[in-house]
Amino acid sequence: MKTALNDLLVLDLTRVLAGPFCTMLLADLGARVIKIETPWCGDDARAYGPFVNGESMYFASLNRNKESLAIDLKSESGRAVFLRLVERADVLVENFRPGTMEKLGLDYNRLRSVNPRLVYAACSGFGQTGPYRLKPAYDVIVQAMGGVMSLTGHPGGEPTRVGVSVGDITAGLYTAVGILAALEARHQTGSGQLVDVAMLDCQVAILENAIARFQATGEVPRPIGNRHPSITPFTAVKASDAELVIAAGNDTLWARLCQAIERPELEKDPRYATNELRTQNYESLQTILNEAFSGRERGEWLAILEEAGVPSGPINNIADIMADPQVESRQMLVEIDHPVAGRIKTAGSPVKLSEVPTAGPRPSPLLGQHTRPILQDLLGMSVEEIEGLAKSRVVELGIS
Numbered sequence: 001m002k003t004a005l006n007d008l009l010v011l012d013l014t015r016v017l018a019g020p021f022c023t024m025l026l027a028d029l030g031a032r033v034i035k036i037e038t039p040w041c042g043d044d045a046r047a048y049g050p051f052v053n054g055e056s057m058y059f060a061s062l063n064r065n066k067e068s069l070a071i072d073l074k075s076e077s078g079r080a081v082f083l084r085l086v087e088r089a090d091v092l093v094e095n096f097r098p099g100t101m102e103k104l105g106l107d108y109n110r111l112r113s114v115n116p117r118l119v120y121a122a123c124s125g126f127g128q129t130g131p132y133r134l135k136p137a138y139d140v141i142v143q144a145m146g147g148v149m150s151l152t153g154h155p156g157g158e159p160t161r162v163g164v165s166v167g168d169i170t171a172g173l174y175t176a177v178g179i180l181a182a183l184e185a186r187h188q189t190g191s192g193q194l195v196d197v198a199m200l201d202c203q204v205a206i207l208e209n210a211i212a213r214f215q216a217t218g219e220v221p222r223p224i225g226n227r228h229p230s231i232t233p234f235t236a237v238k239a240s241d242a243e244l245v246i247a248a249g250n251d252t253l254w255a256r257l258c259q260a261i262e263r264p265e266l267e268k269d270p271r272y273a274t275n276e277l278r279t280q281n282y283e284s285l286q287t288i289l290n291e292a293f294s295g296r297e298r299g300e301w302l303a304i305l306e307e308a309g310v311p312s313g314p315i316n317n318i319a320d321i322m323a324d325p326q327v328e329s330r331q332m333l334v335e336i337d338h339p340v341a342g343r344i345k346t347a348g349s350p351v352k353l354s355e356v357p358t359a360g361p362r363p364s365p366l367l368g369q370h371t372r373p374i375l376q377d378l379l380g381m382s383v384e385e386i387e388g389l390a391k392s393r394v395v396e397l398g399i400s
Helices: 018-026 075-090 106-112 139-145 165-187 199-205 209-217 250-260 264-268 275-280 284-291 298-308 318-321 325-329 371-378 383-391
Strands: 010-014 032-037 065-069 090-092 117-123 194-198 235-236 242-248 312-314 332-336 342-347
Touching: 010 018, 010 075, 018 032, 018 065, 018 117, 018 250, 032 075, 032 117, 065 106, 065 371, 075 106, 075 383, 090 165, 090 194, 106 117, 106 235, 117 165, 139 165, 139 199, 165 194, 235 284, 242 298, 250 264, 250 275, 250 298, 275 284, 298 312, 371 383
Parallel strands: 010 032, 010 090, 032 065, 090 117, 117 194
Antiparallel strands: 235 242, 242 312, 332 342
């Protein structure tokens, strides 16, 4: 059965995280993604641990369902081959610092002249314009500059990086959305366009209610731990053996929570009668809740709260997630046979379409693994031509 993006050809010049995450999303939805890598070294992430049989599991987790073409774009012959691929492509994605593609003679205007229908997506730290455009950026840089670190952590604690790379991942997500929007526009106009996504922009975009709170009050939002700035109780509480989270997002749920913890008098307590009052008096309420929850184990409380209809959940670690029946039932952990690392388990695609399947899963490619079949099948190059490029070190053939 055809996938959603079955006929889409994507040239992927990205490396490390933000760009590869974007192109993996497209590959999961069925696009043919050809990862363009530098011969004999490849994506920087191939050198990031942990390793299994010498293969990077970091790289494997971000590059499933892709093909690897190892070609030297700094060589004239390599660029000539690449431009032939551009003629055939629907999408090109790169996450170089602005100006890098221009130095190679492969900037958007050049590639657009080769293929006017090309959607060219550039995902960078600070975007193609503005005073910071040439600054280097990594996840921790944009989490800091984008305000996220100033909001994360506990009161009085030091600014804290979110435990996953939200600077990169949100940029990858927004780049994928931008690409799909540009493809839809192409259906209407017949022309491609430039998609310009900046990691810093994406961090600003996900600041959520922090901007609204600052605009409304003039107060700079600070870290507040696990609670919500305007919904209470919406926090972690301590059972006798472990912590759990509860979220009573309205007065009805608050009343149910009071009954569930056998403290019905709290519902009418003037300090907690409304969400606004509960938020104002969160410190005293937190003390009361921790005291109430300390009398039972977490598993007991979760059963009681579920029966009462109060949103709640355990604070899972990664081992818990790997064994979670809901995660398993949603096929969010997939096993893949890697040619070197063996059988590995990785996160699956969260997008579930009712009428078409997602792709694969196929393992991340070895460096240059698909160089020969891509040049033969897609460009019609002869064995002699391909061997000549390999001898000239323009391409690495790898293991097909």
